[in-house]
Amino acid sequence: MTPPLWPAPVASAPVDAVVALPGSKSVTNRALVLAALADGPGYVRRPLRSRDTTLMAAGLRAMGVAVEETAEGDWRVVPAPLRGPARVDVGNAGTVMRFLPPLSTLAEGPIRFEGDPRAYERPLDAVILALRDLGADVDDGGAGRLPMTVRGTGGLRGGIVEIDASSSSQFVSALLLSGARFANGVEVRHVGTSVPSTPHIEMTVAMLRAAGVRVDHAEPDVWRVAPGPIAARDVVVEPDLSNAAPFMAAALVAGGTVTIRDWPRETTQPGDWLRDLFTRMGGSCEFTAEGLRFTGTGEVHGIDADLHDVGELTPTIAAVAALADSPSRLTGIAHLRMHETDRLAALAKEINNLGGDVTDTADGLEIRPRPLRAGAFQTYDDHRIATAAAVIGLVVPGVEVENIATTAKTLPDFPLLWSALLGQAAGPEAATAS
Numbered sequence: 001m002t003p004p005l006w007p008a009p010v011a012s013a014p015v016d017a018v019v020a021l022p023g024s025k026s027v028t029n030r031a032l033v034l035a036a037l038a039d040g041p042g043y044v045r046r047p048l049r050s051r052d053t054t055l056m057a058a059g060l061r062a063m064g065v066a067v068e069e070t071a072e073g074d075w076r077v078v079p080a081p082l083r084g085p086a087r088v089d090v091g092n093a094g095t096v097m098r099f100l101p102p103l104s105t106l107a108e109g110p111i112r113f114e115g116d117p118r119a120y121e122r123p124l125d126a127v128i129l130a131l132r133d134l135g136a137d138v139d140d141g142g143a144g145r146l147p148m149t150v151r152g153t154g155g156l157r158g159g160i161v162e163i164d165a166s167s168s169s170q171f172v173s174a175l176l177l178s179g180a181r182f183a184n185g186v187e188v189r190h191v192g193t194s195v196p197s198t199p200h201i202e203m204t205v206a207m208l209r210a211a212g213v214r215v216d217h218a219e220p221d222v223w224r225v226a227p228g229p230i231a232a233r234d235v236v237v238e239p240d241l242s243n244a245a246p247f248m249a250a251a252l253v254a255g256g257t258v259t260i261r262d263w264p265r266e267t268t269q270p271g272d273w274l275r276d277l278f279t280r281m282g283g284s285c286e287f288t289a290e291g292l293r294f295t296g297t298g299e300v301h302g303i304d305a306d307l308h309d310v311g312e313l314t315p316t317i318a319a320v321a322a323l324a325d326s327p328s329r330l331t332g333i334a335h336l337r338m339h340e341t342d343r344l345a346a347l348a349k350e351i352n353n354l355g356g357d358v359t360d361t362a363d364g365l366e367i368r369p370r371p372l373r374a375g376a377f378q379t380y381d382d383h384r385i386a387t388a389a390a391v392i393g394l395v396v397p398g399v400e401v402e403n404i405a406t407t408a409k410t411l412p413d414f415p416l417l418w419s420a421l422l423g424q425a426a427g428p429e430a431a432t433a434s
């Protein structure tokens with residue numbers, strides 16, 4: 001059955017809200033992987049519970065790791081010898097489809113990886129080739145993509161490997177996260193045009209170091225992980241700052257103030273760039289005892305920004321840019337064509353469908369603001385396209401979002417949080433998504 005269109009709520013007044021966002025997807029899924037490979041039981045506290053993270057937990061459980069619920073609502077992770085046969089559903093989670101194959105080479109027995117149709121299109125070739133170079137037996141039917149089977153033998157030789165990570169930083173993170181458990185560790189050398197989303201690699205390196213792993217990144221595009229144990233930890237997951245984007249955008253386009261609770265003063269999350277990007281677009285922000293207080297006037301300026309390092313912020317920035325008083329140019333994001341959907345094509349098509357004037361270029365978007373009108377907004381199973389549509393709907397009456405439930409990939413409570421932001425009661429559609 002086709003789910004009903006979600007009528008995006010209109011902001012009838014400036015917003016004034018404090019928002020407590022669930023944990024970061026990227027931190028939660030790294031913490032789970034590292035806990036599964038650790039030298040003893042550990043905790044992932046305040047984890048994000050969403051489609052991507054429950055798939056990660058389920059994948060680890062399938063290989064023998066215990067991921068237990070605690071009375072406080074956290075996860076206790078008890079490592080165990082990894083084993084197959086097992087089947088891992090990656091859904092459409094880049095982190096699951098990239099991070100678990102290297103880990104699965106440490107299992108005894110075959111591990112089968114399957115997922116959503118889109119996961120079979122997203123690039124994985126660099127990880128597959130690297131794992132083979134490092135000594136793994138991977139059967140991908142020659143496709144360089146999912147579905148595939150890793151025939152684990154209980155360990156991997158490891159060593160030096162060259163990869164082209166220009167289409168996803170996750171290829172590098174994937175090899176580094178399990179690398180300490182390879183006999184010779186791993187040295188990843190990137191060859192190709194520049195790696196996107198480097199803050200996400202910094203996050204990987206920081207979390208490895210916090211677990212006592214020696215990581216050397218003195219040379220550009222080269223990362224060395226020394227073999228050794230990964231210390232069990234008690235990790236408290238930061239709020240997801242990329243998911244703060246639509247909430248801050250609400251204050252920008254409708255005016256008002258939004259405080260994102262517990263915004264970390266120091267973080268490797270790319271969402272931290274929003275403080276600068278949204279200030280350039282007309283907002284202002286300050287740290288308070290509660291978190292980050294962000295204020296907008298409803299007047300939005302266009303921006304010329306290279307988003308290569310923070311690509312996952314693009315859908316929200318594009319939505320705000322479509323409502324600005326001057327044109328915008330977003331560049332450095334060709335790799336977004338291989339995200340959950342072709343995000344450049346999707347954003348151009350859907351904003352134009354409402355009367356906008358957006359061109360998708362070879363490496364980004366050119367956005368010339370126009371008065372927008374009511375209409376349906378297709379989301380292509382992409383959580384961030386759905387939340388971008390909600391931002392436009394705040395000030396363009398009559399925007400109806402197809403499949404709002406797709407926000408469950410990283411933010412299952414989005415419709416409820418969005419209604420609360422606006423001080424409105426949630427419609428019945430809210431229940432469909434949670």
Ligand SMILES: O=C(O)C1=C[C@@H](OP(=O)(O)O)[C@@H](O)[C@H](O)C1
Binds near residue numbers: 196
């Ligand atoms: O490692 C991670 O947690 C992520 C890395 C980035 O991937 P790409 O480098 O493929 O853009 C980002 O877009 C994704 O949402 C999460």
Ligand SMILES: C=C(OP(=O)(O)O)C(=O)O
Binds near residue numbers: 339
């Ligand atoms: C690109 C994203 O996700 P994934 O981890 O599936 O790559 C995203 O969340 O914007």
